[in-house]
Amino acid sequence: MHSKSIKNSDTLQLIYAGGTFGSYGRPLAPLNAKDFLPIVQSHLIEHSHTLNLPAVAWLGNTLIKDSSQLTPNDFVHFYTLVLDAYNKGCRRFVLITGTDTLSYLGAFLSEAFAGSDLCLVVTGSMRPLLDAEVLQDYIVDSNGDAWDNLIASIKLASAGESGVKISFGGESWPAQTVQKIHSHDFMAFTGHSRAAYPANSYIKLLADTRRQHWLDDQYTLLSDVKRNAEQAYIHALYCLPNHPDMLSVQLQALADHPPCGIIVLGFGAGNVPHSPALAKALEDAYEQGHMVICASQCPFGGVSDSYAAGSWQYDHHVIAGGRLTIPAIYARLLWLLLRYPTPARRRQRWTNNVSQTATTIRKR
Template structure:
C-alpha cells in the first residue's frame, strides 16, 4: 500500500470568527479583524520562551459575527474554508468562535470531516482576551480565560491528532460530545471521550490516494451543499406538560415544508404524551420525508425505550437520538440534509451512524 505523504506541519492555521474572545471596550464590542489580528499575533510572538507556542499563520476569514447569529450557510462557509486549506495540504487548525453556538459548529465540522485526517480545534472564551481597563495599550486581561484557552488549543492542534475537538477550560473533548452547561462560568462546557462515530472515523494518516479520493468526493458536492444551506431547516419542539394537541399542532405546522429535521425534546428518557392524532402526524411526517429525532431534555443520559411513555413513538418512524447531545443531533441532521438529497438515504446514514456509536433503538 502506498504510504501517506506528510502534510504541511510547520504551522497551525488560525481562524478568527468573532465572539467574546475579540471584544473590547465599554460597552464590549468586537474589534475589527484588521485591528485585532495584528494585536493577537504580536501577543503570541511576545510570549516567554519557557512556554513556547506553536508558530501560527492565518486563514483569511471574512465571516466574523456574533455566534448567536450563525446560520447553516455560515456553517458551510467554515466547512468550505477548512476544506480549501486542507486541499492545499494544510492539516492543523484552531478556530476561535463565540460560545453560544460553539458546540453546534464543532459538532457540524466533526460530521463534515469524518473520514479525513484533518485536525481542527475549536475554542473561544467567556471573557475577552484584552483588558478593557487599559486604554493606552492592548494587553491580555489576566482575569480572562481567553489566553489559556487559546494556548491549550494551539498546543493541542500542534500535536496533530486527527479529528475535530473542542478545547475549553483546561479540557478537551471530541466535538460531537460537547455541550454548554453554564452561561457565564469559565467551566462553561463539558463533554466526554467515549464517543464512537464520527470520532473513530478519523484516520491517523491517510495515504495520498485515499485523501485525494475523499477530497474529490467532498468537492463534487460542494455546490449542492452550499445551495441546500440556503433553505435547509432543523426544528426543535420542546415538550411541556400540555395536552398532546399542542405538540400535535406544532408538528402539523411543519408537514407541508420541504423535508427537514425535527428534534422532539421529550421528558426524561425521551418520553412523549401520547394521542392517536399525534401518532398519525408522526407517520405523516415520515411519509413527507421529514426526519424526526427523539431527544431528551436532560443534559446527560440520552433516550431509551425502557418506558412505554417513550417507546410508542418508535412505532411511528421516530428515530432515537441515543446519547447524542442536542447540538450533536442538530449537527448530524444538518449535515445529512445538506449531504444527501433523498430522505431514505438520510435515514440510512443516520442508522449507520447511531449503530457505530453503540446506541440504537430498533422499531418493534
Template sequence: MPASSTSLKQKPSVLTPIQLIYAGGTFGSYGRPLAPLDADVFLPALQQLLSEHNKTDNLPAISWLDNTLIKDSSQLTPNDFVHFYTLLLEAYAQGLRQFVLITGTDTLSYLGAFLAEAFAGSDICVVVTGSMRPLLDSEILQTYAIDANSDAWDNLSASLRLAAGGEPGVKISFGGEAWPAQTVQKIHSHDFMAFTGHMRAAYPANSYQKRLPAARLQHWIDDQLTLSASIQAHVEHASIYPIYCVPNSPDVLSAQLSALLEQPPSGIILLGFGAGNVPYSAGLADALSRAYEAGHMVVCASQCPFGGVSDSYAAGSWQYDYHVLAGGRLTIPAIYARLLWLLLRYDTPTRRRQRWTHTINQSDTAAKRNR
C-alpha cells in the same frame, strides 16, 4: 472549483504553522461597551501578544487563515456553518492539516459537532475554542494587553498545543479540558468551566484516520469538492426545528408538528422528558406519520444533559412505531449537527434515514464496548 482542477499539494512538515481562524465572539471583544474587534484590528494585536509571550509560553508557530465571516455566534446560521466547512476544506485540499478556530460560545458546540460530521473519514485536525471573557483588557485603553482575569489566553494556548500534536479529528478545547466535538455541550452561562464532554465517543470521532495515504486523501477531497455545489444549494433550504415537551396537552405538540408539515423536508428534534418520553395522543401519532410521509426526519432527544434516550419505557417507545428516530446518547448540538449534515449531504429522505441509522448503530456499539 471542479474536483479535476484541484491536486493535493505535498504534505506539510511538522514545522508548518498551525492555521488560526478568527470568527469573532467574546474572545475578540473590546472597549466600552464591549464589541467584537474587526479582524484587521484584532489579529495584529493578537499576533503581537503571541510574539511577546512565545518565549515564556513556548507556543507553536501560527499563521492566519483569512476569514471574512466575523459575527456574534448567536447569529450563526446553517449558511455560516457551511462557510467554515468550505474554508477549512479548501485549506485542507492545499495540504494544510492543523487548525484552531476561535468562535463565540453560544453555538460553539453546534459548530464543532457540524465540522466533526462534515470531515468524518479524513485526517484533518481542528480544535475549536473561545472564551467566557475577552482576551484584551478594556480597562487599558492606551494599548492592547491581555486581561489577567480572562480565560481567553489559557484557552488559546491549550488549543494551539493540542493542534500542534496533530491528532486527527475535531475537538473542542475549553477550561483546561478537551473532548471530541460531538460529545460537548454548554452547561453554564457565565462560568469559566462552561462546557463539558466525554471521551467515550463513537462516530464521527472513530472515523478519523491517523494519516491518510496520499491517494486516499486525494479521493476524499475530490469527493467533497464534487459535492460543494450541491451542499451550497441545499443549505439555502435546510432547517432544523426543535419541539420541546413541557407538561401540556399532547394536542399542543401535534399542532406544533402539523405546522411544519408544509415546509420542505427538514430535521425535527422532539425533545422528550427523561429517557425520551413523549405524551401519546392519536393526533400526535397521526402528525408523526404525516411528517414521515412528507420526508421529514423526526429525531427524539432527551432534555437531560446526560444519558440519552431509551425505548424501555412505554411512555417513550410508542413514538418509534410512527417512524421517529432515536437520538441515542447524542447531545442536542450533535443531533442538530448530524441532521443538518444529512440534509446537505444526501438527496433523498430514504438515504438520510439509512445514514442516520448506520451512524447511530455505530455509536451504540461503541458505547456498549466502553461501559
C-alpha cells in the same frame, strides 16, 4: 480533480470568527480583525519560546459575527474555508468562535470532515482576551480565560491528532459530545471521551491517494451542499406538561415545508406524551420526508426505550438520538440534509452512523 497547490505544511492555521474572545471597550464590541489579529499575533510571538508554541499563521476569514447569528450558510462557509486549506496541504487548525453556538459548529465540522486526517480544535472564551478596563492600551486580561483557552488549543492542535475537538476551561473533548452547561462560568462546557462515530472515523494519517479521493468526493458535492444550505431547516419541539395534541399541531404546521429535520425534546429518557393525533402527525411527517429525532431535555444520559411513555413513538418512524447531545443531533441532521439528496438516504445514513453511539433501540 482538486490537487494541492502547496506542499504539506507544518504551520498551524488559526481562524478567528468573532465572539467574546475578540471583544473590547465600553460597551463590549468586537474589534476589527485587521486591528485585533496583529495584537494576538504579537503576544503569541512574545511567548512562543517560553510556551514552546509551534509556528502559526492566520487563515483569511471574511465571516466574523456574533455566534448567536450563525446560520447553516455560515456553517458551510467554515467548512469550505477549512476544506480549501486542507486541500492545499494544511492539516492542523484552531478555530476561535463565540460560545453560543460553539458546540453546534464543532459538531457540524466533526460530521463534515469524518473520514479525513484533519486536526481541528474549536475554542472561545467567556471573557475577552483584552482587558476592557484598560482603554489606553491593549493589555491581555490576566483574570480572563481567553489566553489560556487559546494556548491550550494551540498545544492540543500542535499534537496533530486527527479529529475535531473542543478545548475549553482546561479540558478537551470530541466535538460531538460537547454541550454548554453554564451561561457565564469559565467552566462553561462539558463533554466526554467515549465517542464513536464520527470520532472513530478519522484516520491517523491518510496516504496522499486516499486523501485526494476524500477531497474529490467533497468537492464533487460542494455546490450541492452550498445550495442546500439555503433551504435547510432544523426545528425543535419542546415537550411541556401540555395536552399532547399541542405537539401534533406543531408538527402539522410543518406539513407543507420541504423535508427537514425535527428534534423532539422529550422528558427524561425520551418520554413523549401520547395521543392518537400525535401518532398520526408523526406518521404524516415521515410520509412527507421529515426526519424526526427524539432527544432528552436532560443534559446527560440520552434517551432509551425503557419506558412505555417513550417507546411508543418509535413505532411511528421516530429515530432515537441515543446519547447524542442536542448540538450533535442538530449537526448530524444538518449535514445529512446538505449532503444526501433523499429522505431515504438520510435515514439510512443516520441509522448506519448513530447505531455506533446510540442506546440500543428496537430495530424497525
